[in-house]
Amino acid sequence: MKGVIRRRNHFCPTLLLFILFSFHASRFAFSADTLLATQSLTTNQTLLSSSQVFELGFFASGNSKNWYLGIWYKDIPSRTYVWVANRDTPLTNSSGILKISNQTIVLLDEGNNLIWSSNQTKASNPVMQLLDTGNLVLREANESNQYLWQSFDYPTDTLLPDMKLGWDLNKGLDRYISSWRSTDDPATGDFSFKLEYRGFPEIFLWNDEQKEYRSGPWNGQRFSGVPEMKPTDNLSFDFVTNKDEVFYSFHISTKSLYSRLTVTSSGQLERYTWIPDTQVWNSFWYAPKDQCDNFMECGPYGICDSNASPVCECMRGFQPKNPQAWNLRDGSDGCVRKTDLQCMSDKFLRLKNMKLPESSTSSVDIKMSLKDCELLCLRNCSCTAYANSNISNGGTGCVIWVNELSDMRQYAEGGQDLYVRLAASDIGNDRNVGALIIGIAVGIAVLLLGLGCCFIYKRKKLLSVCKEERAIQERSQDLLLNEVVISSKRDYSAEKDKDELELPSFDFVTISTATHNFSDEKMLGQGGFGRVYKGRLVEGQEVAVKRLSKTSGQGIEEFKNEVRLIARLQHRNLVRLLGCCIEMDEKMLIYEYMENRSLDSVLFNKAKSSLLNWPRRFNIICGIARGLLYLHQDSRFRIIHRDLKASNILLDGEWNPKISDFGMARIFGGDQTEASTRRVVGTYGYMSPEYAMDGVFSMKSDVFSFGVLVLEIVSGNKNRGFYHSNSELNLLGHAWRLWKEGKGLDLLDTSVGNSFSSSEVLRCLQVGLLCVQERAEDRPTMASVVLMLSSETATMPQPKTPGYCLGRNPFETDSSSGKNDESFTVNQVTVTMLDAR
Known part of the structure; x- marks a missing residue:
């Protein structure tokens, strides 16, 4: 009897330990991907898909005390969430329970209150499973491919x-x-x-x-x-x-x-x-x-082309509905027909490489040929256009539109053919037109031959005179405009003549009237080359007018450069140039008016800086980054801005940023990475060391300026320029010190308040420090910057020492930047001129 008792005493603790271990294992870990109806999942447990691609569990987001049930990639270090169950009904603490109840997946809080649930099913023996696709499913235990509910549906x-x-x-x-x-x-x-x-x-x-x-x-x-x-x-x-x-x-x-x-x-x-x-x-x-991706950018019957300037145009047979707005590059009203349709006598205009119009009201027949589609559209007097519904294998199917055509776009390559209905008189007979052209050509051939020699002789003589005059005029400059034009012609041989501005031209009287004869009350600010005024055109549109000073010997080349450059640039984060005025010895640029003026006028103004809460600041940083990426990579030219600073960032009525002032910009060729100049331009505090000291500039010079801007936006403080060896005196040194000490959040402007994302602030700080690193090759490209700003999961390198430049203290009275070193007004476009070292 004693022996039996001993054996039982020896066996019971072992059994107890086994039971406790089993309970503990089931309580705190799930090695499998499946949860049975008898099990539950708590906040310290996760499910793993069979190949451990995805993981499901509870998480808290940022500084919030709210908890969520979500799915993320298992092996990616910085969590990337791909699905959240209770996104709009968070748990208030970490005591959540996930289980199957009444054939339904339910999420309960600590009081067993229902927080979230899947749809009701009729399962007899349900199990929950996390698949390697990232799909959370509810299925019968013995049916692996039949899902009663799945997260992929939500x-x-x-x-x-x-x-x-x-x-x-x-x-x-x-x-x-x-x-x-x-x-x-x-x-x-x-x-x-x-x-x-x-x-x-x-x-x-x-x-x-x-x-x-x-x-x-x-x-x-x-x-x-x-x-x-x-x-x-x-x-x-x-x-x-x-x-x-x-x-x-x-x-x-x-x-x-x-x-x-x-x-x-x-x-x-x-x-x-x-x-x-x-x-x-x-x-x-x-x-x-880009601008043409914006919905209805060019209105009904308007065609958007990001490679054109302006981007909106009316197709043949149409004209702008609102000519005044159209001339000011506002194409939202679209185009209207010049000639009314006549139904059966109408013809079709073929447009190539098109993004098809909005199609929610169109009709589709996938079996009809293109010819039958044309006949169908012609017989239907309400039909406005037709196209193939499938462009594979030469094209099949038919889609027709019976309403106005909207949100169209033309590509250099890609897209597809679209056939638009026009009155026969707007298309004409192509054969007759061709014959007429040939006849005219033959008729004037003799005349052209006779005039040719005389014309060539006079043209050569005129070009010789112009060449000498131009050489004298431009020898004193940095050959900035010539480099722009040469680059343009090299990369885009189809560009217009370099003296054609491609912009609406305003007369002096119109601009004078709009600005109340350039009254002081309308002056927004004064820059290095003149003043900026607020104006209101006759049709009511508010504009900003940059007027080049007559007495200034500077800025003529910059004026030309800005007109030619910005006329070809189209992006939501670049300021829009509406036109120019070159009349009566006046040179003026007319811009869209920015209601919230320039970034520096708000950011560095303690009475206004609280208007820039953290979401607005983060949006401004991201917007500037996207605009700069467009200049460096996505525009038709590779453009180096060279004067990126807070006063050259304008803010519209919704606080969206727009980069302005392209007077100092330079165009790079497709394979060009850097250039040098003896004429260093820019502003203290924003220039990269290699540019300020050696005149070497590149895309990484703009990246450095962007990094300074980021740190200024985060801190609300202005970088005080390039000092002597004591780097701690400027913003870059201060930010670098806080980063190394793990006190990055201390840099944040107190006027932001308490409503901010710590992870976003620290991410912006790290991006800013990466951009202002001393060595240009260490700085990221703007493509990498945009990615790092837009993704919480992007792995970022640790920044190295910022670039400090030995130079004059801007508070010295003989600063080479002169009185125009700092700018502070809306649409103000000042440039600091420095002597080469």
């Missing part, structure tokens, strides 16, 4: 491979992605990317109830508004439309490659791919990326 801000964006028409289920409210708040934000299945299906980016961007309809190969959308060995696209569903998806053939499509809290669509070698998310594609 996306948040991210579209993953093989995930459907679009409609299940049988269930009335609309699957779309919507942004986080901010980078730290997963609640539903303002922006969403939704598929419109009616008509010819396409996808829209919405800002609340307003359309911001349109993909264009699927044409069998890609969305017609995304010409760069091309399959690769690893990436393919799929678009399905039938009576049961209409959806878009993409597929990754390599399991080790991660890719995702996200709509950001700032309203940007971004496709990212993960690069293991660099441990960063690479921005593979984004939209909207």
Whole structure:
């Protein structure tokens, strides 16, 4: 009996330890990807997909005390969340419980109150499983491929491979992605990317109830508004439309490659791919990326072309509906027909490389030929245009439009043919036109031959005289304008003559009237080359007028340079030049008026700086970055600004930033990386060391100036310029010291208040310090900067010592910048002129 008792005494503790260990293991870890109906998941536990690609668990976002249930990539160091269950109903603490109850997935708080749940199902033995695709599913235990509910049907801000964006028409289920409210708040934000299945299906980016961007309809190969959308060995696209569903998806053939499509809290669509070698998310594609991506930029029947200047034009047979606004580069009213249609006698104008018009009210027949499509459109007097619905294999199918054509765009390559209905008189008979041209050419051939020799002789003589005069005039300058023109002609041989301004020209009387005869009450500020006035044109539009001083011997070349450059630049974060006036010895530039003036007039004004809360500051930083990226990479020219500073950043009525003042800008050729000059221009505190000391400038010079701007925006303090060896006296040194001490948040301007994202502030601080590193080759490109600012998960290197430059103290009375060293007014465009060292 004693022996038995001993054995039992020995056995019981072992059994107890086994039971406790089993309970502990089930309580604090799940090595599998599946949760049974008898189990639950708490905030200190996670589910792992079978290949450990994705992880599901609880998380707290930023400094918030709220907790969420979400899915993220397991092996990516900085968490990238791809789905959030309770994004709009957070847990108030970490005591959450996830389990299956009544055939439904439920999330409960510590008081067993329901926080979130999936749809009700009729499962008899349900299990919850996290798949390697990132899909959380509820299914029967013995049916692995039949899902009763899945998270892929209820996306948040991210579209993953093989995930459907679009409609299940049988269930009335609309699957779309919507942004986080901010980078730290997963609640539903303002922006969403939704598929419109009616008509010819396409996808829209919405800002609340307003359309911001349109993909264009699927044409069998890609969305017609995304010409760069091309399959690769690893990436393919799929678009399905039938009576049961209409959806878009993409597929990754390599399991080790991660890719995702996200709509950001700032309203940007971004496709990212993960690069293991660099441990960063690479921005593979984004939209909207230029002015023509803005929805209805050129209005009904207007065509937007980002390679044209201005970007809006009316097609043949149409004219601007509002000529005054059109001449001021506001094409939103669109175009109207010159000649009324006559139905059966009408003809069709073929437009190539087009983004098809908005298609929600169009009609589609996938079996009809293009010729039959033309006949169908011709017989329907309401039909305004037609096109192939599928451009693969030479083109098939028919789509016709019966309403006005809107949001059209023309590409240099890509897009597809669109046939627009016009009155026969607006098209004419091409054969007769051709014969007429030939006849005229033959008729005047003799005359041309006779005049040719005389013309050539006189032209050579005139060019010789002009060449001598131009050489005398430009020898005293930095040959800035010549370099601009040479670069333009080298890269774009089709550009107009260099003396053609390509801008609306205003007469002096109009501008004088608009500014009350340039009265002091209308003066906004005074720059290095003249004054800036606020004006109101006859039609009511407010403008800013930059008037070159007659007595100034400087600025003529800068004036010409700015006109020729900015006339070709189109981006939401660049100031828009409306026209110019060259009359009566006057030289003036007319800009759009910025209601909130220049950044420095608010940022460095203690009475106004509180208007710039953190979301506005972060938006300003990101906007400047996107504008600078456009100049460096995405515009038709590679442009170095050379004078980026707070006074050259203008703020519109919604506090969106716009880069201004291109008088000092330089164009680089396609393979050019840097240049040097003996004429160093810029402003103390913003110039990179290699530029200020040696006259060497490049894209990295602008990156340095941007970094200074970032630190100024974060701190609300102005960088006090280049001092002697005591680097601690300026903003860069102060920021660097706080960063090294782990006190980065101490740099934040106190006027921001308490409503800010710590992670965003620290990210901006790190980006700013990376941009102002001493060695130009250590500084990131603007493409990398935009990625680092827009992604919480991008891995950023640690910054090195900032670049300090030995130079004069700007408080010295003989500062080479003179009295115009600092600028502080709206649309003010001052430039600091320095002697070469």
